[in-house]
Every structure is written in C-alpha cells, then in structure tokens.
Amino acid sequence: MTASSSAVIDPGASAACASPPLVLDRCRVLVRPALAEAVGRLHPWVGEMAAYSLGWCEVGGAPAAGSGGKGLRQALAVLGAEAAGAPARAGVAAAVAVELVHTFSLLHDDIMDGDPTRRRRPTVWKAYGTGPAVLAGDGLFALAVETLAEAPGGAPGVRLLSGALTELVRGQADDLLFAARPWSGPERVRPAAYRAMAEGKTGALLGCAAALGAVLGGAPQSAVTALERAGRHLGVAFQVVDDMLGIWGDPAVTGKPVHGDLREGKKTFPVLAALASPGPAARRLAVLLESDGDPAEAAALVEEAGGRAAALAEARRQTAAVRAALAGAPLRAPAVDELRSLLDFLVRRDL
Amino acid sequence: MTASSSAVIDPGASAACASPPLVLDRCRVLVRPALAEAVGRLHPWVGEMAAYSLGWCEVGGAPAAGSGGKGLRQALAVLGAEAAGAPARAGVAAAVAVELVHTFSLLHDDIMDGDPTRRRRPTVWKAYGTGPAVLAGDGLFALAVETLAEAPGGAPGVRLLSGALTELVRGQADDLLFAARPWSGPERVRPAAYRAMAEGKTGALLGCAAALGAVLGGAPQSAVTALERAGRHLGVAFQVVDDMLGIWGDPAVTGKPVHGDLREGKKTFPVLAALASPGPAARRLAVLLESDGDPAEAAALVEEAGGRAAALAEARRQTAAVRAALAGAPLRAPAVDELRSLLDFLVRRDL
Numbered sequence: 110m111t112a113s114s115s116a117v118i119d120p121g122a123s124a125a126c127a128s129p130p131l132v133l134d135r136c137r138v139l140v141r142p143a144l145a146e147a148v149g150r151l152h153p154w155v156g157e158m159a160a161y162s163l164g165w166c167e168v169g170g171a172p173a174a175g176s177g178g179k180g181l182r183q184a185l186a187v188l189g190a191e192a193a194g195a196p197a198r199a200g201v202a203a204a205v206a207v208e209l210v211h212t213f214s215l216l217h218d219d220i221m222d223g224d225p226t227r228r229r230r231p232t233v234w235k236a237y238g239t240g241p242a243v244l245a246g247d248g249l250f251a252l253a254v255e256t257l258a259e260a261p262g263g264a265p266g267v268r269l270l271s272g273a274l275t276e277l278v279r280g281q282a283d284d285l286l287f288a289a290r291p292w293s294g295p296e297r298v299r300p301a302a303y304r305a306m307a308e309g310k311t312g313a314l315l316g317c318a319a320a321l322g323a324v325l326g327g328a329p330q331s332a333v334t335a336l337e338r339a340g341r342h343l344g345v346a347f348q349v350v351d352d353m354l355g356i357w358g359d360p361a362v363t364g365k366p367v368h369g370d371l372r373e374g375k376k377t378f379p380v381l382a383a384l385a386s387p388g389p390a391a392r393r394l395a396v397l398l399e400s401d402g403d404p405a406e407a408a409a410l411v412e413e414a415g416g417r418a419a420a421l422a423e424a425r426r427q428t429a430a431v432r433a434a435l436a437g438a439p440l441r442a443p444a445v446d447e448l449r450s451l452l453d454f455l456v457r458r459d460l
Numbered sequence: 461m462t463a464s465s466s467a468v469i470d471p472g473a474s475a476a477c478a479s480p481p482l483v484l485d486r487c488r489v490l491v492r493p494a495l496a497e498a499v500g501r502l503h504p505w506v507g508e509m510a511a512y513s514l515g516w517c518e519v520g521g522a523p524a525a526g527s528g529g530k531g532l533r534q535a536l537a538v539l540g541a542e543a544a545g546a547p548a549r550a551g552v553a554a555a556v557a558v559e560l561v562h563t564f565s566l567l568h569d570d571i572m573d574g575d576p577t578r579r580r581r582p583t584v585w586k587a588y589g590t591g592p593a594v595l596a597g598d599g600l601f602a603l604a605v606e607t608l609a610e611a612p613g614g615a616p617g618v619r620l621l622s623g624a625l626t627e628l629v630r631g632q633a634d635d636l637l638f639a640a641r642p643w644s645g646p647e648r649v650r651p652a653a654y655r656a657m658a659e660g661k662t663g664a665l666l667g668c669a670a671a672l673g674a675v676l677g678g679a680p681q682s683a684v685t686a687l688e689r690a691g692r693h694l695g696v697a698f699q700v701v702d703d704m705l706g707i708w709g710d711p712a713v714t715g716k717p718v719h720g721d722l723r724e725g726k727k728t729f730p731v732l733a734a735l736a737s738p739g740p741a742a743r744r745l746a747v748l749l750e751s752d753g754d755p756a757e758a759a760a761l762v763e764e765a766g767g768r769a770a771a772l773a774e775a776r777r778q779t780a781a782v783r784a785a786l787a788g789a790p791l792r793a794p795a796v797d798e799l800r801s802l803l804d805f806l807v808r809r810d811l
Contacts, residue, residue: 150626151629152629152630152634154633154637155629155630217594217595217598220590220591221591221592221595222591239571239590240571240572240574240636241636243568243571243572243597244629244632244633244636246598247568247597247601248626248629250598251625251626251628251629252626254605254618254621254622255619255622255623255625255626258615258618258622259619264609264615264618268606268609271602274598274602274605274606275501275502275599275602275603275606278502278503278506278595278599279503279506279599281598285591285595
C-alpha cells in the first residue's frame with residue numbers, strides 16, 4: 110500500500126491534539142514502571158523470557174538495544190481511562206494487563222504458527238525452546254489476570270478481560286483451521302468468516318483494552334460499550350491493512366518478504382474477497398492458488414479480481430465504524446481526539 | 461509402596477462418613493453438567509480437545525469408553541463449600557474453574573515434559589499436534605477465569621485462582637530447571653527446594669480448590685485459610701507419595717514402568733533426600749546417577765541411604781500438617797470428615 114492509497118482511507122484525520130507517536134510514548138513511559146514491576150514478580154527464568162519478548166533484554170538477560178512493540182494496547186487503556194474523565198494513572202492496571210495478555214498471545218501464536226522470527230529477532234520458542242515458551246506464555250497470562258484482580262475496582266475488568274481471552278482463543282482456532290480449508294468449493298473461507306476471525310483474534314483485545322481503561326476510570330456503561338466497539342472495528346481494520354501490506358507492502362518498511370503471505374498460502378482478506386468475486390479472474394486465481402503458482406501472478410490476479418479494492422473498502426468501512434462508535438459516546442477531549450488520531454495512525458502504518 | 465507401608469502414614473484414618481470413592485462420585489455427578497456446559501462454550505475444535513483431555517471422548521469426538529481423572533480438585537471445591545455450611549451447589553463454579561485449570565495444566569505440562577501418553581492414551585499434543593494443544597490449554601485457562609469471574613461473589617475467588625496459577629507456573633518452572641541441575645555439588649537440588657516446587661506445582665491448586673469452594677460458600681477467612689493450608693500440605697504429600705510409587709510402586713497398579721523415574725533421571729524426593737544424607741551410600745548413589753547407571757541398583761542405594769524412609773517421614777509430616785490445619789478451623793461435619801478421609805485416601809493411592 111502506498112502513502113497515497115492509505116490517505117484515501119480517511120482523508121479527514123484530526124490534527125488538533127498530540128501526535129500519535131507522542132501519545133504512544135507518553136503512555137509507554139507512564140505504564141513501564143508498573144509493567145516492569147509486574148514482570149519482576151514472575152519466576153526469574155519466566156521473567157527473562159517475558160522481558161525478551163517485550164524487547165527489554167537479550168537471551169541471558171543483557172539489556173536489549175532494540176525496541177519492543179508500539180505499545181498500542183497500553184495506550185488504548187490509558188486513553189480509555191482519560192476519555193472517562195479519570196487521570197491517566199487510573200488506566201495503568203488495565204494497561205499492564207492487556208500488554209501482558211498481548212505478549213502472551215504473541216508468544217503462543219508464534220509456537221502455533223511455527224514463526225521463527227518476530228521484530229527481526231528469534232521468537233521465544235526459537236530462542237528458549239517450545240516448552241519454556243509455553244510456560245512463559247502461561248505465566249504472562251496468569252500475571253495479567255492477577256494484576257487486574259488485585260486492582261481496586263478490578264472485578265468487572267476481570268470479566269471483560271476473560272471474555273476477550275475466550276474470543277482471542279476462538280479467533281486463533283479459526284485462523285489455524287482456515288489453513289486447512291480449500292481455496293474453492295463450498296468449504297472455502299468466505300470474507301464474512303474472515304471478518305469474524307479477525308474480530309476475535311485482534312479486535313477483542315483492542316476493544317477490551319480501551320473498555321478496561323474506561324471501566325477502571327469509572328466510565329458509564331455507554332462509554333465502555335462505545336470504546337469496546339471502536340476497538341473491535343479497529344482490530345478488523347488493522348488486520349485487513351496488515352493483509353494488504355503482506356501482499357503489496359514495501360519489504361523495506363514492513364520487514365516482510367515481497368508477496369510473503371501469498372507464497373505461504375495464507376488466507377488473507379484481499380485474496381478471499383477476490384475469490385468471492387464473480388468473473389474469470391477469481392476462477393483463474395483459485396486454480397493458481399490450488400497449484401501453488403507464481404506469487405507475483407497471484408497478486409496481480411487478486412488485484413484484477415477486485416481483492417485490493419475490496420480490502421481498501423473494508424478498511425474504510427471499519428474505520429468509519431470506529432468513528433461512528435466514538436461519535437455518540439460521552440467521552441472527554443483531548444483523550445477522545447488522541448484516540449481518534451491514534452486509530453487513524455494505525456491503519457496507515459506504512460507511513 | 462505396599463499396602464502395609466502406606467497404612468503406616470496414618471494409622472488412625474476416619475471411617476465415620478461416606479467413603480472417598482463415594483464422595484468423589486457424588487461430586488463428579490454434581491459438577492459434571494456445569495463442567496460440560498462450560499466446555500460446550502469453547503470453540504468446537506478446542507472443546508473437542510478439552511473433552512478428549514477430560515476423558516469424555518476419543519479423537520474425532522466419539523464418546524470415550526474409558527474414564528477421566530478422579531476429579532479430586534472438584535471434590536475439594538464442593539467439600540470446601542459444604543464445610544463452610546453452604547449447600548454443595550455453592551461450590552460448583554469453583555469446582556468447574558479448578559477442574560478446567562487442572563486440565564489446562566496437564567495439557568501444557570505434557571508438552572513441556574514431552575510425555576507421549578497419559579492415562580493409557582496419547583496426550584493431546586501427540587493426538588492433535590503441539591500448536592493445537594497449546595491453544596486448547598489457553599482456551600481452558602480463559603474459560604476457568606471467565607467461569608469464576610461470572611459466578612456470584614466470584615471476585616475474591618478470581619484473586620485466589622490467579623494467585624494459584626502464578627504459583628503453578630513458578631513450580632513448573634522450577635521443575636523444568638531441576639532437570640538440568642547436577643546430582644552433586646553446590647548446584648544440586650536440595651529437599652527443601654523440592655518441597656517448595658511441589659507446593660507450587662501441586663499444592664497451590666489443591667489449596668485453591670478447597671479455599672475457593674469455601675469462599676463461594678461464604679466461609680469466614682479463618683476457614684478459608686485453613687482449607688488453603690490443608691490443600692497445600694496435601695499437595696506436597698501427594699507428590700512425595702507419587703515419587704515413591706514412581707520408584708517402588710507396582711507397575712500393574714501405577715501403569716508406570718518399574719524404576720521409570722530413576723531411568724529418566726527425575727529429581728524426585730526420595731532420591732534427593734538420599735543424596736542429602738551423610739555416608740557412603742549417598743556418595744555411591746551420586747556417582748551411579750551421574751553415569752546413568754543401573755536403575756535397580758540406584759533404587760537399592762536410595763533405600764540404603766535412607767531416601768525411602770525420609771520420603772515416608774515427609775509424607776507423614778505433611779499429612780499431619782493437613783490434619784492440624786483442619787483441626788482448629790470452623791468447619792462443618794460431615795464435610796470436614798469427608799475431606800479428611802479423602803486426604804487419607806489420596807496418600808494411599810496404591811490400595
């Protein structure tokens with residue numbers, strides 16, 4: 110995806126509040142001590158794997174030069190609390206919990222998907238072994254629940270979090286099962302099934318992050334529901350954009366090989382949308398994918414069959430749904446504006 | 461261990477209430493519908509793996525002929541509620557949660573330990589693959605937290621459960637690390653470290669089970685603490701007896717090969733206690749273990765160095781601690797008597 114195509118997703122992005130990188134930085138700085146304190150309560154070996162996974166250290170425990178993730182989920186939790194009119198610190202326990210859950214899910218997903226690298230480093234199971242990586246994920250999971258259960262007013266938060274976890278597992282299960290499904294015929298994966306999978310796998314935790322912050326910030330139910338819904342739509346948008354980058358993204362920016370997802374035969378939204386379209390390009394694409402044909406040719410056929418346009422339209426629809434969810438809710442500025450510009454920033458990650 | 465040696469552990473077992481097998485049956489029958497309902501909420505594929513792991517079905521979903529586990533943890537939860545003066549049904553949510561956590565931990569532990577069979581069937585990772593088994597464990601974990609978080613009055617229960625989960629991970633981490641430690645020298649594993657590992661790996665969840673039932677049954681804190689403590693000591697006793705059976709148990713009863721634990725070089729209590737003893741037998745044992753010597757000879761040396769006697773004394777000490785914990789607490793009959801006879805039954809599993 111090029112800068113110009115991403116600008117089409119949302120031409121009217123807000124510019125009246127702190128820029129998304131600054132917002133992400135502010136939240137990371139705020140949450141880091143509590144996150145480090147939580148990780149420090151783990152068994153030392155499990156804690157090292159957690160810190161490695163968070164990008165804080167190398168194998169053996171030496172401080173890492175690189176950086177971890179963006180910290181999107183912790184930022185959503187902090188902004189959720191602020192949007193509810195509470196101080197940022199009210200969202201910190203929620204931020205720690207969702208960051209721990211996210212780290213757990215990356216760790217276990219990398220085992221399930223057999224991915225050897227993440228953020229240009231060996232994945233935890235590659236660096237420490239599969240068994241230890243399973244254990245480290247379990248430790249992070251338990252710590253997330255414990256953190257929230259011990260937070261003042263955390264009881265409704267635990268319900269939200271455990272619901273999101275159940276959905277996350279459901280989404281991951283569907284994603285794993287999609288791999289074995291055919292490209293054509295009645296058993297093929299339809300775009301609607303993909304959307305449900307992405308909402309479970311990515312949307313549920315993003316929605317939970319924002320909603321959890323709001324719950325700990327004392328928000329009314331209507332604000333909690335709006336933030337939850339916004340996060341879910343964001344998750345689907347995020348996943349669809351990720352799929353577009355996996356086919357047409359610049360490898361120098363994405364860190365992924367050209368047409369990598371097509372080469373691996375991944376069931377991504379643009380491909381599924383292309384296959385669901387009428388016309389000869391869709392049929393030729395199905396034949397090509399069934400025979401493990403040339404990825405560049407497949408990318409061209411996905412585009413010809415309208416898969417790229419459909420993905421862009423889907424990302425736009427989901428982004429609009431994020432805005433609609435936030436528009437009617439009793440949420441405070443500037444947090445809600447920062448939330449909005451963060452959402453825009455995320456679906457334009459190619460910039 | 462023979463019937464006569466186990467009788468030495470506790471010569472004064474209670475006989476005034478329902479027999480342990482009947483108590484276990486009663487609790488299993490009571491909890492089964494709620495447990496089945498919870499498992500039915502999982503993604504169908506994850507649910508099948510869970511049901512397979514619980515002994516309810518074969519791979520593919522056909523009903524299983526065999527039986528699952530004893531259901532000890534669910535029984536502790538139900539008896540915990542009854543001992544608090546509440547009806548049995550008050551403990552059902554706790555029973556479901558701890559049974560789900562136990563199933564999760566077996567599933568993930570089998571991956572970490574590379575065990576290919578459990579209860580004479582392939583383990584989940586062997587039958588379904590490592591990735592799916594990781595996922596199924598995660599699903600069970602999330603479901604356990606969700607079940608408790610949604611139960612009336614479940615909030616303090618979630619704190620108890622998440623604390624137990626953290627300890628369980630800590631115990632499992634120590635257990636995995638023990639495997640790489642030497643048999644002699646300053647880095648060797650001492651009996652006290654083993655005890656702490658067993659308390660985390662086995663005791664924390666048993667203590668949590670009984671305490672959770674009591675919490676949902678509205679017990680006073682002193683009763684909750686007593687049940688928690690009793691379960692922890694039971695866990696260590698259970699583990700030590702398991703270790704004895706792993707060396708001297710009758711393979712026809714245990715389903716494990718003769719001297720299996722010695723052949724695998726497991727750091728079990730009798731061996732560690734033998735190595736910690738003064739005298740030539742301990743030194744000869746260390747040399748033999750370091751050279752992967754004859755398991756039968758090792759078993760004889762463990763006994764000669766006092767490892768078997770030390771393990772029996774440890775099991776007796778822990779069983780006495782269980783009784784002491786229960787003795788002073790405000791717990792109701794007949795539940796507390798059934799609890800006591802269940803505990804006795806468990807440390808005499810060879811019968």
